[in-house]
Amino acid sequence: xxxxxxxxNKLILQTKIQVYxxxxxxxxxxxxxxxxxxxxxxxxxxxxxxxxxxxVVKNDxxxxxxxxxxxxxxxxxxxxxxxxxxxxxxxxKCLRVSGKHNDLEEVGHDTYHHTMFEMLGNWSFxxxxxxxxxxxxxxxxVKRLGIPEDRLYATIFEGNKEDNVPRDNEAYSYWGKCFSNxxxxxxxxxxxxxxxxxxxxxPCGPCSEIHVDMRDDKERxxxxxxELVNKGHxxxxxxxxxxxIQYNRRSDGVLEQLPLKHVDTGMGFxxxxxxxxxxxxxxDTDIFQSVIKEISAITGKAYGVNEKxxxxxxxxxxxxxxxxxxxADGQLPSNNKAGYVIRRILRRAVxxxxxxxxxxxxxxxKLVPVLARTxxxxxxxxxxxxxxxxxxxxxxxxxxxxxxxxGLKMIExxxxxxxxxxxxxxxxxxxxxxxxTFGFPVDLTQLILKENDMHLDFNGFEDExxxxxxxxxxxxxxxxxxWSVIKDIEGTEFTGYEKTEDEVLITKYRNVKVxxxxxxxxxxxxxxxYAESGGQTGDTGQITSENEKIAITDTIKENNxxxxxxxxxxxxxxxxxxxxxxxxxRIMTANNHSATHLIHFALRSILGKxxxxxxxxxxxxxxxxxxxHFSKLSKEExxxxxxxxNRMVRENHSAKVTIGVSMEKALSMGAMALFGEKYGDMxxxxxxxxxxxxxxxxxxxxxxSIGIVKIVSEGAIAAGIRRIEAVxxxxxxxxxxxxxxxxxxxxxxxxxxxxxxxxxxxxxAENSSMKKxxxxxxxxxxxxxxxxxxxxxxxxxxxxxxxxxxxxDSSDLLKNIANHIRNSSDNTVLVIGSETxxxxxxxxxxxxxxxxxxxxxxxxxxxxxAGEINGSGGGQPFLATAGGKNPAGIPRALAKAADFLQxx
RNA sequence: GGGGAAUUAGCUCAGUUGGUCAGAGCACCUGCCUUGCACGCAGGGGGUCAAGGGUUCGACUCCCUUAUUCUCCA
Numbered sequence: 001x002x003x004x005x006x007x008x009n010k011l012i013l014q015t016k017i018q019v020y021x022x023x024x025x026x027x028x029x030x031x032x033x034x035x036x037x038x039x040x041x042x043x044x045x046x047x048x049x050x051x052x053x054x055x056v057v058k059n060d061x062x063x064x065x066x067x068x069x070x071x072x073x074x075x076x077x078x079x080x081x082x083x084x085x086x087x088x089x090x091x092x093k094c095l096r097v098s099g100k101h102n103d104l105e106e107v108g109h110d111t112y113h114h115t116m117f118e119m120l121g122n123w124s125f126x127x128x129x130x131x132x133x134x135x136x137x138x139x140x141x142v143k144r145l146g147i148p149e150d151r152l153y154a155t156i157f158e159g160n161k162e163d164n165v166p167r168d169n170e171a172y173s174y175w176g177k178c179f180s181n182x183x184x185x186x187x188x189x190x191x192x193x194x195x196x197x198x199x200x201x202x203p204c205g206p207c208s209e210i211h212v213d214m215r216d217d218k219e220r221x222x223x224x225x226x227e228l229v230n231k232g233h234x235x236x237x238x239x240x241x242x243x244x245i246q247y248n249r250r251s252d253g254v255l256e257q258l259p260l261k262h263v264d265t266g267m268g269f270x271x272x273x274x275x276x277x278x279x280x281x282x283x284d285t286d287i288f289q290s291v292i293k294e295i296s297a298i299t300g301k302a303y304g305v306n307e308k309x310x311x312x313x314x315x316x317x318x319x320x321x322x323x324x325x326x327x328a329d330g331q332l333p334s335n336n337k338a339g340y341v342i343r344r345i346l347r348r349a350v351x352x353x354x355x356x357x358x359x360x361x362x363x364x365x366k367l368v369p370v371l372a373r374t375x376x377x378x379x380x381x382x383x384x385x386x387x388x389x390x391x392x393x394x395x396x397x398x399x400x401x402x403x404x405x406x407g408l409k410m411i412e413x414x415x416x417x418x419x420x421x422x423x424x425x426x427x428x429x430x431x432x433x434x435x436x437t438f439g440f441p442v443d444l445t446q447l448i449l450k451e452n453d454m455h456l457d458f459n460g461f462e463d464e465x466x467x468x469x470x471x472x473x474x475x476x477x478x479x480x481x482x483w484s485v486i487k488d489i490e491g492t493e494f495t496g497y498e499k500t501e502d503e504v505l506i507t508k509y510r511n512v513k514v515x516x517x518x519x520x521x522x523x524x525x526x527x528x529x530y531a532e533s534g535g536q537t538g539d540t541g542q543i544t545s546e547n548e549k550i551a552i553t554d555t556i557k558e559n560n561x562x563x564x565x566x567x568x569x570x571x572x573x574x575x576x577x578x579x580x581x582x583x584x585x586r587i588m589t590a591n592n593h594s595a596t597h598l599i600h601f602a603l604r605s606i607l608g609k610x611x612x613x614x615x616x617x618x619x620x621x622x623x624x625x626x627x628x629h630f631s632k633l634s635k636e637e638x639x640x641x642x643x644x645x646n647r648m649v650r651e652n653h654s655a656k657v658t659i660g661v662s663m664e665k666a667l668s669m670g671a672m673a674l675f676g677e678k679y680g681d682m683x684x685x686x687x688x689x690x691x692x693x694x695x696x697x698x699x700x701x702x703x704x705s706i707g708i709v710k711i712v713s714e715g716a717i718a719a720g721i722r723r724i725e726a727v728x729x730x731x732x733x734x735x736x737x738x739x740x741x742x743x744x745x746x747x748x749x750x751x752x753x754x755x756x757x758x759x760x761x762x763x764x765a766e767n768s769s770m771k772k773x774x775x776x777x778x779x780x781x782x783x784x785x786x787x788x789x790x791x792x793x794x795x796x797x798x799x800x801x802x803x804x805x806x807x808x809d810s811s812d813l814l815k816n817i818a819n820h821i822r823n824s825s826d827n828t829v830l831v832i833g834s835e836t837x838x839x840x841x842x843x844x845x846x847x848x849x850x851x852x853x854x855x856x857x858x859x860x861x862x863x864x865x866a867g868e869i870n871g872s873g874g875g876q877p878f879l880a881t882a883g884g885k886n887p888a889g890i891p892r893a894l895a896k897a898a899d900f901l902q903x904x
Numbered sequence: 905g906g907g908g909a910a911u912u913a914g915c916u917c918a919g920u921u922g923g924u925c926a927g928a929g930c931a932c933c934u935g936c937c938u939u940g941c942a943c944g945c946a947g948g949g950g951g952u953c954a955a956g957g958g959u960u961c962g963a964c965u966c967c968c969u970u971a972u973u974c975u976c977c978a
Contacts, residue, residue: 335975336905403975436976437909465977472906472978819924841961859923866961873961875923883961 042089065095069121086127108315111281116322118269126260157206158188312356319349362397407440428460493526531557535616588620601691652704653689833890868893
């Protein structure tokens with residue numbers, strides 16, 4: 001056992017004290033110490049302590065977030081990678097927002113579910129198995145932490161006939177040696193609780209769980225803990241799951257034995273803290289209390305006073321962790337995929353603050369520093385990123401509160417409408433629309449309705465919700481077939497750094513059906529194709545055999561396997577293929593990738609060392625680079641960056657690539673490790689002059705071949721994060737030429753020899769003054785025409801009838817004339833015809849007093865006369881228009897209007 | 905990836921089965937009043953109603969396409 005040598009007795013003493021104090025429930029071992037104790041324990045058992053993988057998963061389409069400690073070892077279990085150490089232990093940050101064990105809407109209502117949590121785990125990759133796993137589990141909990149034996153239960157797998165798996169007698173026998181009364185303490189569990197599977201297919205095996213009974217003595221006497229295991233009792237809980245991976249499930253459902261057997265264990269750290277600290281709730285441990293106290297200080301709502309507040313405080317404390325860790329890993333809140341999950345979690349926290357605590361302004365961002373203090377030791381990314389995290393949370397909170405504000409307005413309007421109709425039920429469809437289209441939470445809708453003595457048709461709402469889910473699910477079904485193995489070779493050697501063409505053999509293939517579209521996936525023994533990774537898109541190209549040529553449309557990486565997406569499967573899979581990468585695209589991609597390195601370097605030189613890469617996208621056509629910076633780049637800064645980059649291009653720095661460098665060495669060379677990026681134990685370093693980066697991508701041999709780099713755009717993508725887009729080489733040439741052409745064409749249009757800008761400014765000024773002049777003229781000519789017409793007016797039936805045909809193509813002008821007359825004189829009917837582009841138009845205006853007193857209607861008149869021009873029309877009682885194809889009929893139409901008035 | 909919504913003045917937004925309807929507040933400009941924490945009063949400039957098609961006598965309003973943004977689902 002490894003303990004702190006400077007205080008050799010402290011640990012032992014502490015353990016003894018714990019045993020003594022456990023029943024009185026006043027033990028205080030800080031979470032931080034407990035975590036270290038776990039590491040030291042497994043180090044003493046020959047384990048290598050590794051760091052937590054990022055919580056946000058990249059390069060795995062089936063998983064958005066790390067949801068268990070074993071995720072980062074998935075490819076080892078699948079046999080795609082050899083482990084460096086056969087015994088490993090760590091603490092992994094995990095996120096679970098849905099699935100059988102957890103649902104986001106439940107978190108906070110009980111005292112032991114979380115979105116983000118830490119999972120302690122120890123692993124054996126084909127090394128030790130059930131015996132050691134069980135013995136060490138027991139030793140750690142009972143002997144090291146001093147958890148009394150009579151509070152522990154173990155479960156084992158009861159067996160399953162369908163799968164042909166026997167009862168796990170082996171596990172039972174080892175537990176039997178630990179407990180003094182095994183019959184009482186070891187329970188059997190069904191497939192549901194005690195058989196672990198990675199997915200529908202893949203590695204799986206029986207598991208054995210350890211449960212703790214935390215109830216008072218009195219309670220324990222009443223009902224045996226045995227009755228409460230796996231029954232959802234808040235104080236009789238599972239804390240450690242030991243999984244014994246010994247099978248592989250094929251897609252036909254049949255289990256086959258694995259050649260190597262593995263151990264995968266996971267212990268909920270928050271629960272362990274609760275047990276060790278003698279608390280009844282995870283939220284009472286020091287992990288959460290510091291944050292909860294801060295929320296209370298801000299909101300004035302103390303914990304433990306009433307249930308409604310407590311739920312809100314728990315929700316906020318939990319969600320703060322999930323959101324902060326995600327942002328630290330580089331996952332910003334956004335409107336799809338992983339980013340959307342984060343947004344939803346944060347919004348839920350805001351909602352609880354709003355509903356239950358009555359906080360109507362951003363406040364969660366204020367909690368980030370406290371969280372960084374509490375957990376920054378183990379997870380330094382929180383400490384270094386805390387300012388940026390706070391900024392992003394603030395922006396997100398502000399935006400959502402605005403959404404809420406808009407929704408409140410809408411719902412007020414709806415309530416008014418309902419009142420008018422004397423109804424008190426809001427249709428589910430309406431609430432769903434508010435939720436679906438405007439993001440207004442349904443529980444708030446319900447709350448507000450209740451305050452107004454109304455309620456929601458919740459069933460209707462859920463129906464709509466179900467419809468939408470079905471729609472999305474139908475669309476997203478992916479059917480993945482089994483790998484068919486042709487040659488049993490593990491992994492793929494990547495030869496693409498040296499060559500773009502290679503002789504390859506197909507080792508396995510499978511079908512993947514997405515949206516009814518079949519995609520053919522191939523794996524080779526070695527390949528020159530670069531798989532999408534690190535922002536660089538996958539290679540395209542083709543494979544050819546003697547009688548076939550097949551296009552490769554993309555290359556991806558899944559669980560460390562390089563997979564080629566082919567147009568179709570070759571008819572003969574066993575022959576040698578010549579695999580050839582599309583060279584032109586590869587070169588263009590390399591230009592862009594190397595250029596991102598130069599841009600990164602230039603940004604740091606010019607803006608400062610706070611600039612860090614936050615993401616990038618490199619395609620053959622363009623590049624995108626996201627980085628942290630607090631404000632918009634000025635024009636000067638942008639041109640400085642561009643100038644420095646292009647200088648480095650001209651200096652023609654050769655690429656210096658070093659492979660198999662240890663992480664420490666790479667960092668000492670000046671390379672930057674990015675938080676949220678998963679690196680292997682050995683890394684690849686790419687240097688161009690002073691630019692040093694950890695990078696697995698393909699690059700130019702020397703910067704000169706990039707030719708030229710042109711920044712195309714710069715903008716914000718989130719608070720504190722900016723994005724630069726750029727083009728290089730021939731694409732940059734095209735871009736610049738296009739711009740210059742525009743300038744040339746503009747200049748020749750302007751016939752300008754001097755400054756184009758001045759010419760355009762002059763043109764705009766002239767244009768606007770001309771506009772005004774024209775308006776004046778039009779008004780004048782309208783007055784003249786008006787006068788002309790009015791002079792020719794006749795009196796029919798005591799009505800002044802003004803009519804005539806005008807030459808104008810402006811319907812606005814006609815309307816102007818009409819309105820002018822209407823406003824200036826009563827007792828008038830105006831009928832004007834005009835011809836534009838071979839079509840006839842007629843306008844009828846009737847003075848308001850005639851409409852009122854004599855019931856003369858412009859619409860009636862226009863319908864009466866529109867036939868004469870082969871047209872139709874309509875309008876309002878005082879103004880109507882019609883159009884038709886027969887201009888020759890205009891005089892007849894005017895005459896008919898006169899007749900009409902005569903009769904009325 | 906799939907649904908829905910939005911885009912109107914520099915900003916925040918109104919705009920009622922398609923017809924004097926292109927508006928408000930803030931900001932801006934001019935003048936007056938005189939300074940007290942968003943001073944007040946009077947007047948004024950500013951909009952291709954996101955872009956492009958279509959339907960119609962007539963489109964900010966209806967339909968289609970595109971762009972951008974928001975939002976929900978996976």
